[in-house]
Structures are given as structure tokens and as C-alpha cells.
Amino acid sequence: MSLLEMQNCDVFYGKAQALHDVSISVEEGEIVSLIGRNGAGKSTLLKAIMGLNPIASGKRMYDGRDATRLSTEMLGRSGIAYVPEDRRIFATLNVDENLRIATVMGREGAWNLERVYDLFPRLKERMTSRGDTLSGGEQQMLAVGRGLLTNPELLLLDEPTEGLAPLVVEDLIKAMALINAEGVAILLVEQNLKVPLKLAKRQYLIDNGHIRWSGKTEDLLAEREKIEGLISL
Amino acid sequence: MSTIVIGLSMGMLLFLLAAGLTLIFGMLRVINFAHGSLYMLGAYLAFQMVSVTGSFWAGLVAAPIIAAIIGALMERIALRPVYDRDHVYQLLLTFGFILVLDEAVRIIWGLEYKQMYPPELFAGAIEMFGSSVPSYRLFIIGFGAAVSAALFFMLDRSRYGMIIRAASGDPEMVRTLGINVSLVRTGVFSFGAGLAALGGAVAGPLFPIELGMGFNIIIDSFIVVIIGGLGNIRGAVMAALLIGMTRALGYSYAPSWVDFLTFILLIGTLILRPEGLFSRKGRTA
Numbered sequence: 001m002s003l004l005e006m007q008n009c010d011v012f013y014g015k016a017q018a019l020h021d022v023s024i025s026v027e028e029g030e031i032v033s034l035i036g037r038n039g040a041g042k043s044t045l046l047k048a049i050m051g052l053n054p055i056a057s058g059k060r061m062y063d064g065r066d067a068t069r070l071s072t073e074m075l076g077r078s079g080i081a082y083v084p085e086d087r088r089i090f091a092t093l094n095v096d097e098n099l100r101i102a103t104v105m106g107r108e109g110a111w112n113l114e115r116v117y118d119l120f121p122r123l124k125e126r127m128t129s130r131g132d133t134l135s136g137g138e139q140q141m142l143a144v145g146r147g148l149l150t151n152p153e154l155l156l157l158d159e160p161t162e163g164l165a166p167l168v169v170e171d172l173i174k175a176m177a178l179i180n181a182e183g184v185a186i187l188l189v190e191q192n193l194k195v196p197l198k199l200a201k202r203q204y205l206i207d208n209g210h211i212r213w214s215g216k217t218e219d220l221l222a223e224r225e226k227i228e229g230l231i232s233l
Numbered sequence: 234m235s236t237i238v239i240g241l242s243m244g245m246l247l248f249l250l251a252a253g254l255t256l257i258f259g260m261l262r263v264i265n266f267a268h269g270s271l272y273m274l275g276a277y278l279a280f281q282m283v284s285v286t287g288s289f290w291a292g293l294v295a296a297p298i299i300a301a302i303i304g305a306l307m308e309r310i311a312l313r314p315v316y317d318r319d320h321v322y323q324l325l326l327t328f329g330f331i332l333v334l335d336e337a338v339r340i341i342w343g344l345e346y347k348q349m350y351p352p353e354l355f356a357g358a359i360e361m362f363g364s365s366v367p368s369y370r371l372f373i374i375g376f377g378a379a380v381s382a383a384l385f386f387m388l389d390r391s392r393y394g395m396i397i398r399a400a401s402g403d404p405e406m407v408r409t410l411g412i413n414v415s416l417v418r419t420g421v422f423s424f425g426a427g428l429a430a431l432g433g434a435v436a437g438p439l440f441p442i443e444l445g446m447g448f449n450i451i452i453d454s455f456i457v458v459i460i461g462g463l464g465n466i467r468g469a470v471m472a473a474l475l476i477g478m479t480r481a482l483g484y485s486y487a488p489s490w491v492d493f494l495t496f497i498l499l500i501g502t503l504i505l506r507p508e509g510l511f512s513r514k515g516r517t518a
């Protein structure tokens with residue numbers, strides 16, 4: 001049984017259809033990635049998983065139950081954490097508060113403030129700085145830390161390495177591997193294969209709102225050129 | 234001296250109203266036109282409690298609590314269903330609240346003026362720097378300062394304040410953390426209603442209690458909110474004191490120019506610093 005299954009989902013913005021009959025699944029404890037170029041529908045799918053975009057038709061199964069009608073807050077409480085593309089750090093809260101707010105309704109589990117500060121020591125140094133004074137890398141770490149503090153089973157990461165310096169990207173990759181090693185499943189969204197090839201065992205390629213290919217990373221590598229052509233990377 | 238005391242006490246009163254307006258605007262993006270009616274309701278409720286129990290303090294406690302309950306019902310029953318619609322609907326609804334509240338007050342308490350008295354403890358006057366100052370005014374200043382301090386402590390230090398600040402900025406993100414934002418909205422509206430009623434209860438012994446009493450002060454409160462910077466509660470404190478002092482000074486030295494002076498402040502702010510006279514960039518709640 002998969003941890004999360006999106007089954008045949010259609011999602012619209014007004015009259016424009018952004019996702020067509022999309023099905024993906026995430027198994028417990030695995031890293032899967034969703035790859036596609038600009039405007040392919042990656043963020044739309046993550047938001048649909050999190051209940052932020054309504055699913056017009058199709059199903060969301062979570063932990064073996066039909067979770068299609070669950071609200072965003074219920075999905076958050078059942079163990080899905082969302083790290084959005086633009087990080088969405090609370091600007092008027094300081095770093096420590098940005099983390100603590102996730103523990104208010106968060107689940108019990110292995111992650112606590114101290115462990116998040118151990119994972120991202122830089123955040124500890126900036127504990128009392130306001131959210132809107134952070135650098136891009138710090139914001140990304142904070143967004144991941146905030147998600148972790150809900151003690152999720154599934155972490156949705158929307159282009160976590162976008163726009164960051166190579167050294168920071170290395171740190172984040174290590175952090176993701178570590179988080180996953182603790183049993184948290186990760187759905188990683190990226191525009192290219194660079195980071196997914198290092199972390200994920202399975203890949204979904206999305207283009208124009210359609211899943212064009214899915215399979216194991218080694219199969220993708222074997223036919224890389226043909227597959228990349230499918231989604232015009 | 235008494236001018237300063239009157240100005241400061243007026244400022245504190247304005248702040249109680251402006252704080253509620255600001256919090257509600259920050260959280261719900263709704264300008265609550267009915268805030269003045271809640272203030273009036275607070276005065277009537279306090280009056281009623283005083284006539285029943287004989288204690289001013291009972292009124293001061295009960296009025297905000299009852300108004301907060303009414304506020305919660307208003308938000309749940311009426312405002313919540315229209316959040317997804319255009320803002321105009323919400324504004325119209327808060328206008329509707331005015332009609333309903335005013336009518337309810339008229340039916341319950343009638344049209345004649347009611348009178349409330351300061352508690353015995355603050356009934357007299359105190360000599361300060363050679364002038365005599367009503368001690369109830371001093372009580373308002375102290376009480377207002379204490380309430381503001383508590384309010385800021387709540388906003389800056391407590392878990393509720395943290396959630397309110399976060400949800401005022403990005404409610405959707407707060408929901409992903411499992412927090413029930415619609416409950417937070419109800420709470421904030423209810424709390425704002427309670428603050429308005431607290432203002433009304435405090436103002437009860439100062440002014441005659443009547444149906445139109447919310448009208449003048451609500452205009453000044455809106456001016457305070459704008460001068461302080463929409464959604465900026467720290468700015469609202471400063472602006473409330475500024476307007477309070479301006480009015481008090483105006484009444485003593487140029488009574489016919491008082492409204493003119495406040496509007497000059499308002500227009501000056503709108504032209505020179507539309508983000509608010511006391512706003513640091515990006516500062517909300």
C-alpha cells in the first residue's frame with residue numbers, strides 16, 4: 001500500500017485545465033521526484049496534494065484511506081508537510097517562531113526544535129532574525145525545518161535548490177538524504193535531473209499537465225535522451 | 234495639565250477601538266464598519282450591568298465578554314459565508330451589522346440618554362501641577378496603558394499572537410501546518426469586538442450613553458488606523474495618542490478647528506506617507 005496515491009486527477013484554474021488525468025504514488029519512506037520544465041504543472045500538483053488546489057475529478061488516497069475531501073489543515077495534521085517553491089516564510093515572525101508555529105498542531109515524533117537546529121546550524125545563529133531578513137538559502141532551510149517540525153510522513157519539496165549557491169545546494173542534498181534516512185518520504189519537484197538523479201530511486205516526468213513517463217532512475221538513465229525529448233527538458 | 238490628561242485618555246480610548254479594527258483588518262481583510270456600534274453596545278451593556286449589580290467593575294468585565302460572544306456569532310454566521318466573494322459583500326455586511334445592532338439597542342434600551350458614573354475609587358479629582366484633574370481620566374490612561382501592554386505582550390510573545398501574526402501574512406501556509414485558520418479568524422473578530430466594547434464601557438462615565446455615540450469615535454478611530462498605517466498596530470498606538478492630543482489641544486485653544494486639524498493630519502499622512510506615519514516597511518501586526 002502506498003503512502004500517497006493521486007488517482008486520475010484533473011485540476012483547473014478557472015476554465016484552463018492545468019492537470020490532465022494525473023496519477024502518481026509515493027511509497028512509505030522513499031524519495032520520488034517529479035520533473036518538468038517551466039509551467040509543466042509541478043507546483044499545481046503539489047498544491048493539489050496539499051488541498052490548496054481543488055481536485056475536479058480523481059482521488060487522493062493517503063495511508064490507505066480516501067483523503068479526497070480532507071481540508072488542507074487535516075492533511076497537514078495527517079502527516080503531509082509542504083515546502084513551497086517561494087518558501088513562504090512568515091515575514092513578521094523570527095526564525096525561532098517560524099519553526100515553533102509548526103509544532104502547535106504538529107504531530108508527535110522524532111523531530112523537535114533542537115534537532116532541526118542541529119540539522120541546520122545556520123538557523124540557530126539567526127534564531128532571532130525576522131523572516132524577511134533571511135538569505136535565500138536560509139529561507140529554504142527554514143522552510144524545510146518548519147515542514148519537518150510537523151513530524152510528517154511525507155515531505156513535499158517544490159524546487160528546493162532553485163537559485164541557491166552550489167555549496168548551499170550540497171548542504172541541502174545532504175539534509176534531504178538525512179531526513180529521508182529517518183523514514184520521511186519525500187516528493188521532490190525539480191526542473192532538471194541534476195538533484196533527482198542523486199537522491200531519487202523513482203521519477204515522474206510531467207509536461208503540459210500530463211505525466212509523460214514514470215519509472216526507475218536506472219531505466220531513465222538508460223534511455224535518457226529519448227525520455228528527455230518527451231518532456232523537452 | 235488637564236489638557237494633556239484629556240488628550241492621553243482620549244488617545245487610550247481611541248487605541249482600544251483602533252487596535253480591534255487593525256487586528257480585524259490584518260486577519261480578515263475586512264474593514265469593520267460596525268466597530269462603532271460594538272463600542273456603543275459595550276457602553277449599554279456596562280450600563281445595564283451597573284444598574285443590576287451596582288458595580289462599575291462588573292460592567293467593565295461583562296461588557297467585553299458579551300460583545301465578544303456576539304462578535305464570534307457575527308463572524309461565524311454572517312461573515313464566514315462571504316469570504317470567497319468580493320470585498321464589497323463583506324463591507325456591506327458590516328454595514329448591515331450597524332443597522333441590526335443599533336436597532337437591537339433601540340428596542341432594548343429605548344431612545345433616551347443613559348448615564349453611568351465613575352467607580353467610587355475614581356469619582357474625585359486630583360490636584361496635579363496646580364490644576365485639578367478628574368481621577369477617572371487618570372484611571373483611563375493607566376488602564377489603557379495596561380491593556381495595550383498586555384495586548385502587545387500577547388501579540389509578540391504568546392503562541393496566539395504568533396499564530397495571528399503568521400495568519401495575517403499567509404493564512405494558507407498556516408493551514409498547511411494543521412492550524413485551523415477559520416477558527417483564528419473567528420477569534421480575532423471576537424477579540425476585536427470585545428476591545429471595542431471595553432472602550433465603550435470605559436467611555437460610559439465620560440459621555441452620555443446614546444445611540445449615536447459610536448459614530449464620532451469610529452470616524453476618529455478610522456483616522457487613527459490610517460495614520461498609524463493600515464494593519465500596523467504599533468503605529469495605531471502612536472496615532473491614537475497623536476489624535477487624542479490634537480483633539481484635546483484643539484478643544485482648549487481653537488474649538489472650532491478641531492475636526493479641521495484632525496483631517497489635516499489625515500490628509501497630510503495620505504499625501505506624504507500613505508503607508509502610515511509610523512510604519513516601518515513591511516511591519517504588520
Ligand SMILES: Nc1ncnc2c1ncn2[C@@H]1O[C@H](COP(=O)(O)OP(=O)(O)OP(=O)(O)O)[C@@H](O)[C@H]1O
Nearest residue numbers: 013018036037038039040041042043044045085191
Ligand atoms: N494561480 C494560477 N492561476 C491560473 N493559472 C495558473 C496559476 N498557477 C499556475 N497556473 C498555470 O498552470 C500551469 C502550470 O503551472 P505550475 O505553476 O504548476 O507550473 P510548474 O511546473 O510549477 O512551473 P515552474 O517550474 O515554473 O514552477 C501554467 O500554465 C501556469 O501558467
Ligand SMILES: [Mg+2]
Nearest residue numbers: 042043044085
Ligand atoms: Mg512551480
